[in-house]
Amino acid sequence: MKHFLCAKLSCVLLFLLTSTAGFGQTRYEKIAIYDKIWGFLKYHHPSVARGIVDWDSVYVHDIDKMQNASVSKLNKMLITTIDNLGPIPQNKPRPTVDTLFKLNHNLGWIANSKYISHQLQNKLKEIYVYRNQGANKYIKQNYEAADYSGEKKYQNMILPNEQYRLLFLARFWNAINYFAPYKYLIGEDWNNVLTRFIPKLINTKDILSYYRAMLQLTVALNDGHAQFSFEDGDNTSINNLVFGKYTAPVYAKIVDNTVIITKLVNDTLTHKARLQKGDIVLSIDNSPVGVRMKQFRAYVSGSNNASRNHYLSWVLFNTPKAYQKLKIKRGVRIMDVKVKCILPSQRDWRDLTEYQSNATGYKTVGNSIAYVYAAQIWSGNLDTIKNLIRSKKAVIFDVRNYPQNDAFYNIFGMFLPNPKSIDYSLLMIPDNPGYFTWKQSAKMGEINKTPYKGQVIVLADERNQSQGEYSVMCFQTIPGAVTIGSQTAGADGVKIGIPVGGKMVISYSSYGVYYTNKTPTQRRGVKIDIYVKKTVESVIRSDDLVLARALSYLKSKGID
Incomplete structure (x- = not known):
């Protein structure tokens, strides 16, 4: 009898657990459907798009009822919500032309969802046919970027309650769904992202779990421009809470999952701790670096592994403690050291790109080669640099950095015989959500009867992002130019933030940047002609393999 009762009780408990899990999943699916319909109406229904209705308030008021309703009741409430918006003007929008970019447009969920009745489907289809034209309160185009x-x-909602957390998720998800040019390159079905994060946002209980969920949501974009931060771009307080407010006084590089110290910030602290440039870090605070990287990577954005590792190295040593224990390897020796930490603000972000702030920006290498560090091109030295280049058989443009000013672009004219377009932009269309239009860039340069005829080499790697990648693309238009290096960050287009409460935004690449043959650079990076892979040994020795390969290439052409 006892065994029978135990077995029966186990069955009951199993039934309750599976029933609860099933109810939870159904609840999340209903929230997802409501989020999609709410977002669809926001950008398509004229009464909502024009701001006649306070659409956020509708969401916050209705979300609890919608998620707890039966499927039949859910449909009735949604139909009532639509009917309350009033009649739709029967004005058909202009036809969608074949030249528009269509890979991001997907309304298949309307017809394929088991939660949407035929009656509701028909209403949504009618709204799409007679969708809003002209101004939209919630989205507009500012120059080429989304606004x-x-x-x-x-602004005062630092830790939103559940209804507002779900509102901000719905707002963000729909903005990306309809207006992010690279949605089709994210690498995960965007519908799955919504259903994956609904329970995450529901189950956040404090500011730390909320920040972690929002960072993970940001990471889902697989975009080097993606950032969860305050409106001014500052994410210090977020990083301090999630990763720790102190950091070891070092810079590091990650190569083949190996962490190598590349620069010391505070000689006094690092000398006392016996740290040296070139040390391999095996563990941080007793956690193997492989484990720590996996934990931290969940909260670090990047378009590709090279980009994500680049930014991961910036926070990898963050800690809530004033001192940090490191296990390091130097040659064959393995040592345990303890180092006093500094504030992250005591490091210069430009050192993350190995920005050469004291460099003149140009020099002669060998007898016939001009070397130009692109970030140090200024209006004051532009003519000097041009004269140096003209006197040499080849020029190496080191673009492994971020341009500091617009004078950088004034150098291209000396290489091009005629003005030339650099790229195509892919721009969202506010009154045709999900579709995008192509725009060819303005031509750069001018008619030049005596363009430079020497060999042009361009150096690039993961430190090139956004304008840094666009700079490489500009140099690549020079006839015969050769690009040497490794995968760049793959994040292109102006960075724009979507407000998510508490003076915070989630940023993303808001318009697309493509080569003139419409090949994307997002995630994959710019084209590399000669690939050079960094090695652990080269980083330890501070060897510049990319520059060395450029010089060997020129030597093979008889230039040295």
């Missing part, structure tokens, strides 16, 4: 200034900011 979300019409959204309510809820």
Whole structure:
């Protein structure tokens, strides 16, 4: 009898657990459907798009009822919500032309969802046919970028309650769904991202778990421009809470999952701790670096592994403690050291790109080669640099950095015989959500009867992002130019933030940048003609393999 009762009780408990899990999953699916319909109406229904209805308030008021309703009741409430918006003007929009970019447009969920009745489907289809044309309160185009200034900011809402957390998720998800040019390159079905993060946002209980969930949501974009931060771009307080407010006084590089110290920030502290440039870090605070990298990578954005590792190295040593224990390897020796930490603000972000702030920006290498460090091209030295280049058989443009000013672009004219377009932009269309239009860039340069005829070499790697990658693309238009290096960050287009409450935004690449043959650079990076892979040994020795390969290439052409 006892065994029978135990077995029966186990069955009951199993039934309750599976029933609860099933109920939870159904609840999340209903929230997802409501989020999609709410977002669809936001950008398509004229009464909502024009701001006649406070659409955020509708969401916050209805979300609890919608998620707890039966499927039949859910449909009735949604139909009532649509009917309450009033009749739709029967004005068909202009036809969608074949030249538009269509890979991001997907409304298949309307017809394929088991939660949407035929009656509701027909209403949504009618709204799409007679969708809003002209101005939209919630989205507009500012130059080429998306503009979300019409959204309510809820600036005092530092830790939103559940309804507002779900609102901000719905706002962000729909903005990306309809207006992110690279949605098709994210690498995960965007519908799955919504259902994956609904329970994460529901189950956040404090500011730390909320920040972690929002960082993970940001990472899901697989975009080097993606950042969860305050409106001014500052994410210090977020990083301090999630990763720790102190850091070891070092810079590091990650190569083949090996962490190598590349620079010391504070000689006094690092000398006392016996740290040296070139040390391999095996563990941080008793955690193997492989484990720590996996933990931290969940909260670090990047378009590709090279980009993500680049930014991971910036926070990898963060800690809540004033001292940090490191296990390091130097040659064959393995040592345990303890180092006093500094504040992250005591490091210069430009050192992350090995920015040469004291460099003149140009020099002669060998007898016939001009070397130009692109970040140090200024209006004051532009003519000197041009004269140096003209006197040499070859020029190496080291673009492994971020341009510091617009004077950088004034150098291209000396290489091009005629003005030339650099790229195509892919721009969202506010009144045709999900579709994008192509725009060819303005031509750079001028008619030049005596363009430079020497060999042009361009150096690039993961430190090139956004404008840094665009700079490489500009140099690549020079006839015969050769690009040497490794995969760049793959994040292109102006960085724009979507407000998510508490003076915070999630940023993303808001318009697309493509080569003139419409090949994307997002995630994959710019084209590399000669690939050079860094090695652990080369980083330890501070060898510049990319520059060395450029010089050997020129030597093979008889230039040295």
